[in-house]
Amino acid sequence: MTSARRTPQQERDHRRLQLLIALRAFAQAGFDEGAGGHITARDPLRPDHFWINPFGRHFGHVRVEDLLLVDREGAVVEGSGKVNPAGYAIHSRIHRARPEVVAAAHTHSVYGRAFSSLGRPLDPLTQDACAFFEDHVVHHEYGGVVLDGDEGTRIARTLGGNKAVILANHGLLTVGGSVEEAAWWFLAMDRCCQAQLLAEAAGKPQLIEADAARAARELIGSPAIARLNFRPVREHVLNTAADL
Template sequence: MSTSRPRRTPDEERLHRRQRLAATLRIFADRGFDEGSGGHVTARDPIRTDHFWVNPFGVHFGHVRVSDLLLVDHEGAVVSGAGTVNPAGYAIHSQVHARHPDVVAVAHTHSLYGRAWAALGRPLDPITQDACAFFERHEVFEEYTGVVLDTDEGKRIADRLTGNIALVLRNHGLLTIGASVEETAWWFASMDRSCQVQLLAEAAGRPRLIDADAARSARGTIGTPAIARLNFRPLYADIVRRQPDLLD
């Protein structure tokens, strides 16, 4: 199975990103990553590159369709779609997209295990092969000051993402980025599961760490964008088969 990225026209790429974004929200709902009206996932528009698509504020992840997604400009105004934007989502995502032009998608939700791990204020340890994907590629953002409504804090979050694919937002949750929606979604799902595994392992005893060289070797195999996209494919195929209305 090829992991290369096909060439698409700008309009084809726009549809591709919107479909994967809607599917990601459905997948996140299935995994219990939603929490009331909290949580947001964005995808940069490939045509108007200073704009991004986002889930509408107050709509359950499990109900979002392609046609429900909002196109938002760099000032937070909705230029396509009906609905409003989560203010915290705009404060964070707008700054990440502006600071990192190579980032296509950003995911942040209040997932259960992500929040539990974030309360510890520690980076994940390389205790499993899957966790090695994040070895030396994520940090803890320590500055919890309340709900993120200020773009200045969004800028600080964006700065800490340089060289990383994820952050543990202390006392808040997880945030992942990627050069495609598929990568970003997979990193989030895998990171949340890695948080769960480490919480379970530490509850049972003292986990044995993978040494740094072996962790880097594993990261070079399972921590690549191509493998992230590959791992997303069965999730996408499954959710579209079970919930085809998401493509409406």
């Protein structure tokens, strides 16, 4: 069933399940580290609220009933648990600035962190990297752990209308018009960071020309392709998680 055919309650249930699947996929990818990292999904019944994973829970053990619904002020209005302060500071401002964004993902993945220390965008080195060509930016201002809304606002401003932002000396953040999109862009971007780090360690990589990179982005950087690529990820999670 497509989102256009779902009732608001059915869409809420769908987004919560996809959020859970994304968290499990991130756990399988090794993106869970301590209490850091968060994925959010805008609530279709109350669009100024969003669902988020509880603070201090391993991605691989979160259940649908553990997800928290947070209001504009950061208060938990459904669910039981605490909200990661940095998660609220960043995601609340992105959801406010980008009403078309349904989901946002940020974790401290190893390759994303390593690449973020370079303070520059990804190059179009591979076909996969072209999905992000001229559709991601670098937020150069590292001001410590993001605990206030002002820094979240600055990140949202830097992100602009792009699908991703590299937070210098911090990591990656991706957004999408669905949970599937935001999650896939994060998974793909982290692997692109890995590929570029490996290529540059081995020698001087050859870049794809700008026109070819743009043409590739139009094909593989679309929301529909992100949702398509997330399908096998979802299938793997559903077939390996005994409780789903």
